[in-house]
Every structure is written in C-alpha cells, then in structure tokens.
Amino acid sequence: MAFSRNSKAKPAEEGPVDPVPWETVFRFVVGSVERPRTPKQPRSVFGKPAVRVPTGGKDRPVLAPCAFLGSSSVAGLPSRPELTLYEDADAQRLLCWVDEPEEADGETRHTVRDAGGEVIGVLRRVPPKRPFKHTWRIEQPGRPEIVGRNEWASGSAGQVASRFAVRAAFEAVDSLFHAGTDEKTTGKARSLEWRADDKIVMTSEGSREVKIEATWLDRRLAFAFALVGDA
Incomplete structure (x- = not known):
C-alpha cells in the first residue's frame, strides 16, 4: 500500500501514569491534569483528581499522582x-483526612488524621492584623511550630531582596507545569x-502549588493545607 508523503503518523497513545511514593514528595500540585499540553504534547491528558508530582522532561512533562482525592461514590468516607x-486510585487504602473546621479563640482549626484516626497535626488559620492578611500555623507533634505568612514579610531585609532574583528562575520552571494545563x-x-x-520549611503559591524544603515535615500536613486552601 502506498502512503502519501504528506500523511502524518498519529502519536502513540500514552499509557497510564504510575503513582509515586507520597512520603518523599518535595513538590506537588493538586488537580486532574496528568500530562500537560505542550508544543510536542498537543492535548492535555486528564486523570482522577489527585495530589500530583511534576516529573518527565521539558517537552513531555508528567504530573504523577501520589495520593487520590475521595469521591462521593466511595462508601464510608471519614470526611x-x-x-x-x-493511596490508590480505587480508594481502597485510606491515607489521611481533614476534620470539619472548628472555631476557637478567633482561629479556625483543621485537624488532620491518619488512616487509623490518630491526629497527625493541626492547621490553624490565624485572623489578620491590619494591613496584613490572615496567617497560618502548622502543629506537628515533636516539631517546632511552623508559621506561614506572606513571603515578602518573612526573613531579613537581605533575604527579602534576594527573592526578586530567584523568582524569575522559579517562574521559568513553573511554566512547564502550568502553561496549557486547561486548569x-x-x-x-x-x-x-x-x-x-x-x-x-516549605513555600506555597495559594493552594495551587507547594514546595517542601524540610525533610522532617509530614507530607500529609502539606497535602492537607492544599486541600483546605488559602482562603
């Protein structure tokens, strides 16, 4: 059979993306995009809503799942x-959950629990002091309190100034995973x-993307913040 010289072969179908271990994640996003759109990857490929880790190369980036969000079709949800x-796409292995928020002393508390119901830690949303916005605290047993606030208000004057220089580098990397994701x-x-x-300990862009710096941070607490959202 003769083929036209102008015909183009269809790109090979990509297989499903295998999950990666959640315990050692250092950077993640939450969403359903599995293969972001790029010039060499013309269509975004979607999977189940999950905590996803950027992997792959520049031309064919992949957002591999490490934990899957629950669904209303799953029986016996704890939250x-x-x-x-x-931990799995079939929702057979519970990883963690966040309790309904509780108000105490003007703060909003979100308790995070493991698969057995034991407390992993607590997220606390602290009311704002004008002219600033609200801040956050993370309590992880056996570790110092983690304070989350606007990055431009944290650290020394020299550290604040240096962030302008590194911001461009981070944005260049971020574009690989956010440009054309259809989100x-x-x-x-x-x-x-x-x-x-x-x-x-970590940095975050809204609740869209989180980067973990401290190896001792329980990843499930970082996941919980992304699920709760910076609202």
Whole structure:
C-alpha cells in the first residue's frame, strides 16, 4: 500500500501514569491534569483528581499522582471527599483526612488524621492584623511550630531582596507545569513562606502549588493545607 508523503503518523497513545511514593514528595500540585499540553504534547491528558508530582522532561512533562482525592461514590468516607486522600486510585487504602473546621479563640482549626484516626497535626488559620492578611500555623507533634505568612514579610531585609532574583528562575520552571494545563485560575495566588525556628520549611503559591524544603515535615500536613486552601 502506498502512503502519501504528506500523511502524518498519529502519536502513540500514552499509557497510564504510575503513582509515586507520597512520603518523599518535595513538590506537588493538586488537580486532574496528568500530562500537560505542550508544543510536542498537543492535548492535555486528564486523570482522577489527585495530589500530583511534576516529573518527565521539558517537552513531555508528567504530573504523577501520589495520593487520590475521595469521591462521593466511595462508601464510608471519614470526611468530605475533597478533604480525604487515598493511596490508590480505587480508594481502597485510606491515607489521611481533614476534620470539619472548628472555631476557637478567633482561629479556625483543621485537624488532620491518619488512616487509623490518630491526629497527625493541626492547621490553624490565624485572623489578620491590619494591613496584613490572615496567617497560618502548622502543629506537628515533636516539631517546632511552623508559621506561614506572606513571603515578602518573612526573613531579613537581605533575604527579602534576594527573592526578586530567584523568582524569575522559579517562574521559568513553573511554566512547564502550568502553561496549557486547561486548569483555570483566577487572580494572583498568594505566595506564603512557612518557617520554623526562622528556617524555611516549605513555600506555597495559594493552594495551587507547594514546595517542601524540610525533610522532617509530614507530607500529609502539606497535602492537607492544599486541600483546605488559602482562603
């Protein structure tokens, strides 16, 4: 059979993306895009809503799942689907969940529990002091309190100034995973810097993207913040 010289072969179908271990994640987003659109990857490929880790190369980036969000079709959910995470796509292995928020002393508390119901830690939303916005605290047993606030208000004057230089580099990398993902964002996400004993533990862009700096941070607490959202 003769083929036209102008005919183009269809790109090979990509197989499903294998999950990666959640315990050692250092950077993640929450969403359903599995293979973002790029010039060499013309269509976004979607999977189940999950906590996803950027992998792959520049031309064919992949957002591999490490924990899957719950669904209303799953029986016996311990919390709302959007506040529940499973280790597998079939929702057979519970990872953690976030309790309904509680108000105490003007703060909003979100308790995070493991698969057995034991408390992993607590997220605390602290009311704002004008002219600033609200801040966050993370309590992880056996570790110093983690304080999350606007990154431009954290650290020394020299550290604040240096962030302008590194911001461009981060944005160049971020574009690989956010450009053409078919996920709509509204407005500029607030950048938070999370510190314990004046050392950076993690950074976040709204609840869209989180980067973990401290190896000792329980990843499930970082996941919980992304699920709750910086609202």
